[in-house]
Amino acid sequence: MERKITEVPGVGKKTEKELSDLGIRTLHDMLTFRPRAYDDRRQERRIRDASIADPSISCRITVLRHSEFSSKGGRTLKVSAEDDDGTHIELLCFNRYFLKQQLRLGSSWYIYGKAMRNRGIYQISSFEIKKTKEEAGIGRILPVYPLSGNLSEKLMRNAAEYSLHALSPIPDELPQTMYERQNLIHHSDAYKNIHFPSSMEYAKAALNTLAFTELFIMELSVLRERKQGARKKSSPTALEKKLVSGLPFTLTEDQLKAADEIRADMDSPIAMNRLLQGDVGSGKTLVAWLTALHAIAEGKQVAFMAPTELLARQHADGAAALLSPLGIRIAFITGSVKGEGRRLLLKSLKDGTTDLVVGTHALFSEDVSFKNLGYVIIDEQHRFGVQQREALSRKGSNADILSMTATPIPRSLALTLFADYSVSVLHSMPKGRIPVKTYLVNEGRRDEMYKSVGVEFQRGHQAYFVYPRIDDDGESDLRDVTTMFEFLKDKYPGVSSALIHSKLPDDEKMGILRAFKDKKIQYLVATSVIEVGIDIPDATCIVIEHAERFGLAALHQLRGRVGRSTLPSYCFLVYGSDLTEEAKARLRVMKETNDGFRIAEKDLEIRGPGEMTGDRQSGFLHLKFANLTSDLDLVERARAEAERILIEDRGLLKAENAVLRTALLTKNAKEL
Ligand code: ADP
Ligand code: MG
Numbered sequence: 292m293e294r295k296i297t298e299v300p301g302v303g304k305k306t307e308k309e310l311s312d313l314g315i316r317t318l319h320d321m322l323t324f325r326p327r328a329y330d331d332r333r334q335e336r337r338i339r340d341a342s343i344a345d346p347s348i349s350c351r352i353t354v355l356r357h358s359e360f361s362s363k364g365g366r367t368l369k370v371s372a373e374d375d376d377g378t379h380i381e382l383l384c385f386n387r388y389f390l391k392q393q394l395r396l397g398s399s400w401y402i403y404g405k406a407m408r409n410r411g412i413y414q415i416s417s418f419e420i421k422k423t424k425e426e427a428g429i430g431r432i433l434p435v436y437p438l439s440g441n442l443s444e445k446l447m448r449n450a451a452e453y454s455l456h457a458l459s460p461i462p463d464e465l466p467q468t469m470y471e472r473q474n475l476i477h478h479s480d481a482y483k484n485i486h487f488p489s490s491m492e493y494a495k496a497a498l499n500t501l502a503f504t505e506l507f508i509m510e511l512s513v514l515r516e517r518k519q520g521a522r523k524k525s526s527p528t529a530l531e532k533k534l535v536s537g538l539p540f541t542l543t544e545d546q547l548k549a550a551d552e553i554r555a556d557m558d559s560p561i562a563m564n565r566l567l568q569g570d571v572g573s574g575k576t577l578v579a580w581l582t583a584l585h586a587i588a589e590g591k592q593v594a595f596m597a598p599t600e601l602l603a604r605q606h607a608d609g610a611a612a613l614l615s616p617l618g619i620r621i622a623f624i625t626g627s628v629k630g631e632g633r634r635l636l637l638k639s640l641k642d643g644t645t646d647l648v649v650g651t652h653a654l655f656s657e658d659v660s661f662k663n664l665g666y667v668i669i670d671e672q673h674r675f676g677v678q679q680r681e682a683l684s685r686k687g688s689n690a691d692i693l694s695m696t697a698t699p700i701p702r703s704l705a706l707t708l709f710a711d712y713s714v715s716v717l718h719s720m721p722k723g724r725i726p727v728k729t730y731l732v733n734e735g736r737r738d739e740m741y742k743s744v745g746v747e748f749q750r751g752h753q754a755y756f757v758y759p760r761i762d763d764d765g766e767s768d769l770r771d772v773t774t775m776f777e778f779l780k781d782k783y784p785g786v787s788s789a790l791i792h793s794k795l796p797d798d799e800k801m802g803i804l805r806a807f808k809d810k811k812i813q814y815l816v817a818t819s820v821i822e823v824g825i826d827i828p829d830a831t832c833i834v835i836e837h838a839e840r841f842g843l844a845a846l847h848q849l850r851g852r853v854g855r856s857t858l859p860s861y862c863f864l865v866y867g868s869d870l871t872e873e874a875k876a877r878l879r880v881m882k883e884t885n886d887g888f889r890i891a892e893k894d895l896e897i898r899g900p901g902e903m904t905g906d907r908q909s910g911f912l913h914l915k916f917a918n919l920t921s922d923l924d925l926v927e928r929a930r931a932e933a934e935r936i937l938i939e940d941r942g943l944l945k946a947e948n949a950v951l952r953t954a955l956l957t958k959n960a961k962e963l
Contacts, residue, residue, distance in 0.1 A: 293317040299453045301446065309440035310450075318454040322461075322482050323501075324447075325915050326434035329494060332403060333430055338378040338413050341406040348415070349403045349429045350374050354394045370394050372402075380406060380413040382420075394420070401427035432488045451486040464504055464954060466936075466947040473928060475500040485916075499925070502917035506707065506929035508954050513710040514933050515941075515955070524551070525558040528588035531581055533617055538577075540721065545569070546578050549715035553582045553693060556713070557666070563691035566672070566709060568700065569717030570887035571851025572724070575695045576606065576826075578717070579668045580613055582693065587619060587646045591665025594686070595649045598674035600625045600797040602824045605804065606670065607649040609826075614647065624650035624659070627797060655682040663687070669694045671823055697851070697887060698844060704919060706926050723857035726885045727850055731838075731878055732865045740863050741782055744814075744832050747861070748786050753807065754814040754832035755852055759840050761792045761818060770836050776816040787811065792818040822848045828856035838864035838881075839874035843894040846881050854885075873897060 296315055297307050315321050336348045356371040368384040368391050382402075384390045394400065404418025421427035436447040455461075461479040463470070470477060476484070480493075481500040488494035527535075527550075535542060542550075549567055556563035569575045583593040595610070597603040607623040615621060622636050622645040639645040643662035648654065652675070664687030669675060672694035700709055732740050744754050756779060760771035776790045789803045789812045800820070806812045808827055815821065822845055833853045838846065846864070853860040864878055880893045917925060936948065943952045 293319060294457065296321060296450065298457070299450045301449065306442070306446065309442050312439045313437065313442075315450075318457055321450050321454040322458060323915055324436065324451070325485065325498075325501075327437045328435040329488065329491070330428075330433040330435050331491070332428045333432060335429060337376050338374045338380050338406060339376060341408070341413065346405040346407060347403075348406050349427065350401070351399055351424075352380065352402050353399045354396055355379075357391060357394075357396070372400075378413065380415060382418065383414055383416040385416055390420075401429055403427050403429065432491065432494070434486050448486075455483060455486065462950070464950055465507070466950065468947065469932060473503060473932065475503060478504075498916055501915075502922060503925055503929055504916075505914060506917050506922070506926055507932055508951070508958060509707060510710060510930045510933035511936065511951060512955050512958055513707075514930075514937055517711050525554040525585075527554070527581075528585055530584040530588050530617055534581060534584060534613065537616075542577070543574065543717070543719050543721055545717040545719050546574055546581075549578050549717060550581050552713075552715045553578070553691075554585050557582070557585055557691050562689045563693070564712050565691075565693050566700075566712040566714045567693055567695045567717070568714060569695075569697065570720070571697045571848060572720065572855050573697075573717040574721055575697075575717060576609065576670070579670070579693065579695065580610060583647055583666060583668065584614070584617070584619070586666035586691070589665070590663065592640070592643065592645065592661050592663050592687075593647045593666045593668065594654050594661070594664060595647065595668045595670065596654050596675070597649070597651060597670045598823065599820075600627070600651050601800050601804065601820065602670065603649055603651045604797070604801045605825065608805075610647060610649055620644060620646045622648045624648055624653050625797070626651065626653045626656075628653070655686060659686065661686055664690050666690060667692045672696045673698050674823070697848065698891060700891075706930050707919060710930070724854060725857065725859045727854035727860045727862050729850065729862045729864065729882050729885075731882055732863050734868070737865065740834065740865070743861065744834065744863075745783060747832050748783060748813055751810075751829075752831040752858065753810065753812075753827065753829050754834065755821060755830060755849075756814060756816045757819060757821070757833065757835045757849060758816070759818070759837050761794060769840075772816050772818055775836075779814070779816060783814070786813050788814045788816060790816050791820060793820050819845060819849065821852060825852055826855060827852070829858070830855070831858050831860040832863070833861075834863045834865065836865045837867060838878060839866045839870050843877050843880060843890055843897065846877070847887055847890045850881070850885075 294317060296302055296310055296317055298318065302310065310316070313324070315324055332349045335350050337350045338348055341348050352372040352374050354370055354372050358369045358371070359366050360369055361367070362385070366388070368388050370382040370384060370390065371379065372382060373379050382390075382394075401421045401424050402415070402418050403421075404415050406413050406415040408414075419427065424430060433444075434448060434451065435444060438444070438447070459479065461482055464478045465475070469475070475481075476496050478500070481497040484493040484497035485501060488497065553563065553565060556565060567575055567578060579595065583595070586593050595606060597606055603625055604623065607621065610619075610621050620639075622639060624633075624636055628636060636645075637658060637660075640648060640659060640661050653659075667687065667690050669692070673696050694712070705714070730740070747754060756775065758770050758772045758775055760769050762771050762773040772790055772792055776788070779788060789806065791800055791803050803812065803815070804825065804827075807815055810829065819841070830853050833850060835841065835846065835849055841849070850862045853862060864881060866874070866878060870878075876897060880890060884890060919926065936943075936951070939945075940948050943949070943955075
């Protein structure tokens with residue numbers, strides 16, 4: 292039975308709620324609640340020690356005199372005092388008139404706070420005053436916690452202290468030998484020192500131990516779940532060969548290798564969980580279709596899930612063009628497919644007359660069921676939540692899963708969040724691709740840019756113009772698609788164009804994209820709806836306005852809309868006048884490199900890992916002590932230990948590993 296936080300004296304109904312907002316419901320939660328900083332009061336600091344650089348004082352004072360002065364708030368108490376050196380100080384007791392009773396003339400107190408020197412006199416207005424040295428925390432390092440509502444540091448410290456005592460003796464959480472091997476401190480010391488460290492070195496050692504433990508338990512649980520199976524080489528079926536021989540190009544080495552890896556997984560009895568990573572335009576979709584044929588040849592059904600209706604339709608079109616001639620029966624499902632059409636479609640999935648279904652998250656609606664779903668492909672996987680992906684794979688028994696992404700995953704994340712995946716990577720681009728040339732454009736060079744795009748139109752090539760807003764709401768000076776659509780019509784008379792943004796119905800959006808693909812439209816004026824996945828080979832220019840407002844990943848995705856054929860392509864990043872340093876850094880990265888992996892690393896540097904993990908982070912990872920950006924070394928050590936333990940004692944049956952079995956059980960219980 293877990294002991295509730297309400298056990299702590301002074302924690303009533305209201306405080307309980309506020310603590311619960313911070314995730315603290317039990318004494319154990321308090322124990323594992325990490326201070327955001329420490330307040331080092333070990334050194335006694337006399338009044339004379341206060342400086343502008345470090346104004347803190349912590350010492351004993353004796354009260355000399357009371358007086359008053361008037362301020363905005365009315366009468367304010369001023370207490371004059373001196374420390375043991377005889378240095379004078381004035382305590383300005385704003386809103387604390389009651390201190391008059393307490394701070395009697397001649398009485399001694401311990402004070403802690405920040406003093407200022409004002410015309411030669413030390414003054415202090417924010418201070419704590421305590422009867423004893425211990426109460427004032429002098430001689431100790433105190434934790435500073437993140438707070439919410441009316442919580443005070445005092446209450447939090449109290450709760451931490453109480454929890455430490457109430458739960459002691461705190462048992463070890465790792466096998467004995469690991470402490471020595473990994474240079475860790477025992478957990479009773481670690482918890483004590485994360486809250487009330489005896490030195491800053493100890494605080495660090497405590498954090499190191501707790502972070503390691505957290506990462507290690509996570510690695511252990513993920514690696515333990517990971518299924519192991521023998522691999523045998525599998526060969527492509529006749530269907531696959533037929534698809535490849537009909538293509539107007541040859542597959543890249545990496546595409547072939549990825550397809551081999553996927554096939555081998557499919558032909559093993561253990562369900563595949565594989566990530567296909569490849570930069571924008573590297574040709575992931577083809578690998579998906581090719582391997583879909585492998586599953587279909589074995590009588591399985593395939594589901595392909597895309598994050599937006601637009602993308603799903605584009606893929607359904609692509610699949611129809613490529614796979615229907617091979618006799619594959621394809622269906623398309625989204626939330627907007629309704630009525631009789633939907634009924635028939637659902638029936639064909641259930642009775643197995645559809646081989647391949649392409650759709651949005653509507654694929655895992657409750658009414659969708661399959662005869663024999665054997666292969667699930669998830670495009671742009673970072674756009675989906677864990678729950679969504681899992682819901683889809685549950686529709687098949689033991690279905691193989693391929694998650695595709697153009698967002699490279701930095702190593703620290705690959706080792707933790709994605710530790711349960713095997714990975715295939717498309718490093719190389721299809722033959723003949725010319726890297727997109729990127730220009731940074733300021734207002735002064737706008738006309739030049741319009742001219743360059745005009746030249747591309749004369750060559751029969753196509754373009755995208757991207758703006759951050761749909762229409763002008765009068766409040767900002769951002770350019771919007773609606774206004775710019777009209778403006779560009781004047782700029783390029785006689786050149787056909789269309790406006791596309793998220794508020795248009797999907798059918799209309801799709802109609803526009805088809806017309807664009809068929810070259811009936813020469814340029815699109817768009818919001819970032821075109822960001823992900825849209826594939827129009829003859830588009831050679833993309834103009835992104837207010838580029839400073841887009842994140843690196845989004846810019847890279849947008850730029851990836853061009854350079855998808857052997858034609859030279861151009862990306863114009865138009866920026867405003869007052870750029871932040873961060874925005875400048877981002878634009879420079881875009882100009883310097885086309886390499887999605889470099890861009891992702893830079894992104895991680897500039898932004899931290901939060902966004903890159905999507906809701907894998909929230910659904911799966913609750914890291915309290917470890918930091919995936921800075922603790923790569925710790926991640927690798929935790930991983931190595933987890934692998935070692937699982938090799939030595941996969942069932943965790945050894946006595947010294949009993950603690951780990953308990954830890955995994957608790958972890959699983961918490962996540963349910
Ligand atoms: P992404 O990896 O960004 O999803 P796509 O799968 O959309 O990329 O592929 C981009 C374009 O490259 C598509 O038009 C596709 O037909 C084409 N493509 C794929 N593989 C090859 C290849 N081996 N050689 C030439 N073009 C290819
Ligand atoms: Mg794609």
